[in-house]
Amino acid sequence: MSEEQLYRAALTGDIETVGKLLAGGLDPDSPYEGQEEGGLALCAAASRDRTEAAEALLAGGADVNGREGGGWTALLWAAANGHADVAKVLIEAGAEVDATNDVGDTPLTLAASRGAPGVVQVLLEAGANHEKYDGDGDTPLEVALGWAGVHLESALLDQIEQDGWEYVVARQYAKDGTELITVAGRSADGEQSEQVEAQRGHAAVATLLEDAAGVYTPVEQLVARALAHRDVDEDAETWWIVADSLGKRADDETYEALARLCVSEDAREREFGVDTIAQFGFADGDKPYLDRTLPLLQKMVTTEGSPQVLRSVLAALGHQGDPRALPQVLDILGRPGHKRTSTDPIALADVLPPDDEEGLALLISMTEDDSSEIRDWATAGLAGLTADTPRIREALAARLTDSDLRTVAEATRGLADRGDERAARGAERVLADSDDEYARE
Known part of the structure; x- marks a missing residue:
């Protein structure tokens, strides 16, 4: 028992x-x-x-x-x-x-x-x-x-299908973000039942295993995988696994294929091209394609009409980590109707030079945003700046009383890195009130 x-x-x-x-x-x-x-x-x-x-x-x-x-x-x-x-x-x-x-x-x-x-x-x-x-x-x-390459629901139904049974198909998200398909059946008298499940992540799995095995898959085939799953996964998991796989290749042939996607007539292809080319060839701080990628992205700020693609362009400019992108980042952030997201402070902080007062003022204003997620990322960006000025310290200290303890933790880190004694107050508060592992660390 x-x-x-x-x-x-x-x-x-x-x-x-x-x-x-x-x-x-x-x-x-x-x-x-x-x-x-x-x-x-x-x-x-x-x-x-x-x-x-x-x-x-x-x-x-x-x-x-x-x-x-x-x-x-x-x-x-x-x-x-x-x-x-x-x-x-x-x-x-x-x-x-x-x-x-x-x-x-x-x-x-x-x-x-x-x-x-x-x-x-x-x-x-x-x-x-x-x-x-x-x-x-x-x-x-x-x-x-x-x-x-199979229709998942039909393939699962084939595994348990019996004459006279009734079946239902349920869809939800698994923890890894891929769609979880459940096919359940029962006999007409209700005495027998059976259920099978699978996730719609086989394209992502294949990409991971191809990378592990050193298998070269044509760019066009990988792009097709990503586009097919753009709106299927919870947070575009397959899209980003494929983008990461292509981004690691660091060869001219793949780069040129991605650059062509960035000027495609199809907005989804442009979005994928930008998301992939954003970190193409990055390794150990080396950015061999920076001087080709930066002008391409700067031009897209002027020519791009899709808000979704422009959001990817903003993130990609931030990934370049180059102050030359600051005017374009400020352009996007200042446009009428622009809806602020966590991408904004991340991109701004990544290209902000130590002496730019306009950009710094905007970043500080984001640390006071109504959204806790935006405050968190903005405070993290402010904390990570190389500059150390009274204005930065005061903006960080103002976040020590924030209702969001992750934001408090980021402010604490920024003050501690600058040798400011007020960091102790933030550390004490986070350790006393937060059970968030990241914040406590």
Whole structure:
């Protein structure tokens, strides 16, 4: 009975019950025999993304590489269900990143099949072998590419479809921002049911695995992936994974292809071209394409008619980090009807020279904005300036009483870097009142 309680508590994330059972001496690796082939509590927690429960079980001595029937480990369950957070916890605890189950699935092939770029990134960063085949003889990349070209809802329905059953399709966002598709079915009498899930992240996964394998994919093919997912992912995750992949190439052929996108008749192509070319070839502070990119972006400030593309141009000018872009940044920020976002203070701070009073005044005004997000980024930008003047110090000190503790933390950092004793007040407040890890750090 205790094994069942532990298993179900791990499955639901009931930390209190998990803690009590472990404190009472229950072996965290005792299988729950009521589950087919014996269920391990750590595997249950991993399958449902119960990160705190997994941490408690590991702290209580659970074997991170313990196996359920079929050879399933907790990491295999996390990968199969697209749970990056718990996968990271398991890997940090020593999980074998290339472990296989009895049919040869690896964490990477399972995450690739799921279409979960968040898990794939975690696994690749941990050194997972991107060349290891699954039981069908497919690499993770082959698995991802096989799914990338299919209609996901139809493919999932094909897996469980039976005559006379009723089906529903649900769509929501997974934690990594890709769309999560769930197809559920039940028999007419309601006695039987089945459900399958996958994420619409296979194009992003394929891009990550191509980079890992050193596979060169034509620019046009990658652009098509990005454009197809621009409005599908929650925060354009596939778009940015593809942009990052192209940005790392640092070759003239790719640069010219992106430059052509920047003058395309299609606004979405221009937007992607700008977003990608913004950090093209950047490495260790080196910006080999700066003198080609900066004039291109400066010209677009004059010619661009799409507000969305112009927003990307503003961010890209900031990424150049060159004071020569300041007039164009100020031009965009000062236009009638311009809607202020966090991009504004970031871009302005990145190109602001130490002696420009107009730009400094605008940045300080942003530290007083009604939006806490804009105040936070503006204060961070102000704190990071190389200049140290009474005006900057007073503007930072004014944010020590801000209602947003991240903003207080940024102001504290800026004052501390300048040797201002008022930083101690901000540090005391953040440490006393904030549980935000970033702010406390």
